[in-house]
Amino acid sequence: MVERALTCRWPGAGSATANAASTTANTILSVSHTGAVARIAGLLLGALVIAGCGAGGGSDQLRAWTTAAPYLPPPVGNAPANAPVKIQAHAPAPKVAAVRGPVAQVADGVAQGAPSDAEIRRELQQAFGTSQVVNRASLSADGLAAVPSSAPHAVEAIIRAANAVALLPYVYGGGHARWEDSAYDCSASVSFALAAAGFLKGPLDSTSFMSWGKSGPGKWVTIFANHGHAWMIVAGLRFDTSGLRIDGSRWTAETRSTAGFVLRHPPGL
Numbered sequence: 001m002v003e004r005a006l007t008c009r010w011p012g013a014g015s016a017t018a019n020a021a022s023t024t025a026n027t028i029l030s031v032s033h034t035g036a037v038a039r040i041a042g043l044l045l046g047a048l049v050i051a052g053c054g055a056g057g058g059s060d061q062l063r064a065w066t067t068a069a070p071y072l073p074p075p076v077g078n079a080p081a082n083a084p085v086k087i088q089a090h091a092p093a094p095k096v097a098a099v100r101g102p103v104a105q106v107a108d109g110v111a112q113g114a115p116s117d118a119e120i121r122r123e124l125q126q127a128f129g130t131s132q133v134v135n136r137a138s139l140s141a142d143g144l145a146a147v148p149s150s151a152p153h154a155v156e157a158i159i160r161a162a163n164a165v166a167l168l169p170y171v172y173g174g175g176h177a178r179w180e181d182s183a184y185d186c187s188a189s190v191s192f193a194l195a196a197a198g199f200l201k202g203p204l205d206s207t208s209f210m211s212w213g214k215s216g217p218g219k220w221v222t223i224f225a226n227h228g229h230a231w232m233i234v235a236g237l238r239f240d241t242s243g244l245r246i247d248g249s250r251w252t253a254e255t256r257s258t259a260g261f262v263l264r265h266p267p268g269l
Contacts, residue, residue: 123255136236143167143249148235154197154269155220155235161196162239165189166250170241176203186241187230189250190223193239199266206230210262218265226261 175188243252
């Protein structure tokens, strides 16, 4: 005779129904002598256990409960919830907005060695067919250009970016593999300045500048390009890698021949 101890491990264990099921099943098993009776007892045991263990009222019954909604921090600032997402350009312009230089004031005089307005008019008339003069940039003693007080934001961005690379050495191909470099060639330095104002997404060589932008001279910016060299005049001041040989800066108040160059300018400038 074999006795089997039964234990219910589901919710409802210990209830009256479950205890009765366990007692009845153990009694049947204790008196069974044949396999048939044992099978019947097993079926009865299963039915009674299911009935007993599934019954409610036990102290171990699972209960569901509710929780408060999770805390969500308020949005930063006063931006509306449906504000459009700003997508960064694939090839951003150089980060030179923080570069600061001297800003020309109305009371400032003309930099030493800079051409006079009459000379500028003659040069513009000879090179561009117009004698129109805009508020000109001036050159500081450290070789950087001062932004004219009336310059548009795009011109200001070009001048400040050009100041960031004006004193760096010349290396052929420099500035074409990456924006921020230790040296720049002629077209890369011009590209760097134009990209800061949003006109370029990548450096151009001098040949590409021959067909870039708008044809002819601009009011604020004029680019001079041929198959071997590129430079520009911004607010009446020349930005040219050949200026490094003059006073150590790409900015220079000296003029040069424009023969053999194609004249282009950024749209709107």
